[in-house]
Amino acid sequence: MRVLSPVACLPLVMLTLLLPSLASAATVTIAVRQPDGSPLTDGVVMIESAAAPRAVPRGPYVMEQKAIAFQPHILVVPVGAQVSFPNRDTVRHHVYSFSKAKRFDLKLYGREDQRSVTFDTAGVVALGCNIHDTMSGFVVVTATPLYARTDAQGRVSIPDVPAGAVTLRLWSPSIRAPGNTLAQSASVPASGYATTLTIRR
Numbered sequence: 001m002r003v004l005s006p007v008a009c010l011p012l013v014m015l016t017l018l019l020p021s022l023a024s025a026a027t028v029t030i031a032v033r034q035p036d037g038s039p040l041t042d043g044v045v046m047i048e049s050a051a052a053p054r055a056v057p058r059g060p061y062v063m064e065q066k067a068i069a070f071q072p073h074i075l076v077v078p079v080g081a082q083v084s085f086p087n088r089d090t091v092r093h094h095v096y097s098f099s100k101a102k103r104f105d106l107k108l109y110g111r112e113d114q115r116s117v118t119f120d121t122a123g124v125v126a127l128g129c130n131i132h133d134t135m136s137g138f139v140v141v142t143a144t145p146l147y148a149r150t151d152a153q154g155r156v157s158i159p160d161v162p163a164g165a166v167t168l169r170l171w172s173p174s175i176r177a178p179g180n181t182l183a184q185s186a187s188v189p190a191s192g193y194a195t196t197l198t199i200r201r
Contacts, residue, residue, distance in 0.1 A: 026188055027159040032150050032170060039154025042074050043172040047146035049188075051162035055145040057081040063127070063137060065093045070127055070137025074173075079122050079143045086114035094130035101125050101141055124171060124179065140171060163190045 028047060032040040055078030064071045066088040077083060087093050087109055095106040095115070101123025106115040108131070119125065122143045129135040148156035168184045175182060 024163050024190060025160050027157060028161045028188065029155065029157045032154045040172060041150055041152055041154060043150040043170055044076055044140045045148055045150065045156045046142050046144050046169040047158055047161055048144050048167040048169065049146065049162045049164065051164055052144055052146055055079060055143055062086065063139065064088050068132055068135060070135060074138045074140065074149065076140045076142060076147055076149060077119055078145065079141055080120055082116050082118045083139060084114050084116045087111055092131065095127060096130060097125050097127055099125040161188050163188050
């Protein structure tokens with residue numbers, strides 16, 4: 001076990017990597033734990049590698065407005081993705097974002113109508129509705145094709161990670177850190193090993 005201490009005031013997060021033996025790439029399995037040891041669900045794990053190709057939009061990507069909520073609450077897309085925003089409610093919505101990665105304003109539109117937005121810059125885009133203040137959601141835009149959302153057990157499995165130096169990034173709205181993001185350098189070897197990375201405040 002290695003205990004790593006990056007920037008101060010970061011919450012405790014456990015990242016467990018299991019790297020099977022492959023000639024030049026591996027499947028990386030990461031388990032994310034909150035400070036109390038419980039799984040962190042709906043966190044976004046991104047692995048940045050100079051040897052990885054850029055992410056290519058394959059779609060379709062959909063962020064519904066349904067039951068007066070954005071569904072899914074968190075949507076992860078590659079740079080260049082076009083996301084549709086269909087309204088499944090009986091009331092009208094006015095979707096917007098003031099985020100640095102993408103500013104947009106979709107004026108009022110009604111049930112079964114939809115608008116689309118192209119996300120061309122990596123970053124986190126926070127969503128809101130001018131009519132319903134309780135509505136919130138996120139579009140996480142990534143330039144790496146190596147990404148996944150943690151499941152109910154706080155785990156992700158990301159295949160085809162090139163061997164060599166990588167940067168692990170974990171984003172969650174519950175993380176108290178700049179940009180709600182933690183970053184950790186790691187090395188993916190050609191031969192498999194298991195290790196635990198601990199990020200402490």
